[in-house]
Amino acid sequence: xxxxxxxxxxxxxxxxxxxxxxxxxxxxxxxxxxxxxxxxxxxxxxxxxxxxxxxxxxxxxxxxxxxxxxxxxxxxxxxxxxxxxxxxxxxxxxxxxxxxxxxxxxxxxxxxxxxxxxxxxxxxxxxxxxxxxxxxxxxxxxxxxxx
Numbered sequence: 001x002x003x004x005x006x007x008x009x010x011x012x013x014x015x016x017x018x019x020x021x022x023x024x025x026x027x028x029x030x031x032x033x034x035x036x037x038x039x040x041x042x043x044x045x046x047x048x049x050x051x052x053x054x055x056x057x058x059x060x061x062x063x064x065x066x067x068x069x070x071x072x073x074x075x076x077x078x079x080x081x082x083x084x085x086x087x088x089x090x091x092x093x094x095x096x097x098x099x100x101x102x103x104x105x106x107x108x109x110x111x112x113x114x115x116x117x118x119x120x121x122x123x124x125x126x127x128x129x130x131x132x133x134x135x136x137x138x139x140x141x142x143x144x145x146x147x
Contacts, residue, residue: 003046003089004033010088021078025085032056050090050131057086091132099133103141115146 001009007026014022029052036052037044044052060079067076087093094102106125110117121142129138 003049004044007033007049007089021081022085025082029053029056029086029089047130053086053089054131054135057083057090060086091130094129094133099129099138099141100145102128103138103145107142107145112146115143118142118146121146 007029011023011026011030014026032052032055033044033049036048040048060083064076064079067073067079103121103125106128107121110120110124112118112121122139125138125142126135
């Protein structure tokens with residue numbers, strides 16, 4: 001079953017079970033997927049879907065920061081719950097140790113020596129990671145190891 005089919009199936013199950021948070025979250029995700037498909041003028045692959053899901057999670061993390069600054073805890077909590085729903089569709093996340101090993105291997109593979117080689121490292125590394133780690137976290141770790 002493709003990721004898109006799994007999302008649709010889970011949406012129907014949540015709708016029938018009257019799980020409103022999951023229904024709302026998956027409805028927004030399906031709309032984001034549809035928008036990306038219209039932009040690309042073709043069906044998205046599972047890798048493309050992972051990018052869309054990661055983008056949706058990133059949007060929610062930014063919203064959480066805004067809500068917490070505005071002292072709107074209930075809205076921040078709702079966004080956190082939506083992130084949990086979306087994370088079910090991402091690959092298993094890498095632990096900090098696994099990510100560090102992967103970053104070190106990629107730095108050696110690319111032959112990076114300083115921060116000016118960061119672009120080459122990130123390009124190769126993000127293809128390997130594919131949704132299994134947050135891009136911001138990967139970027140910070142690469143920057144730390146190259147300095």
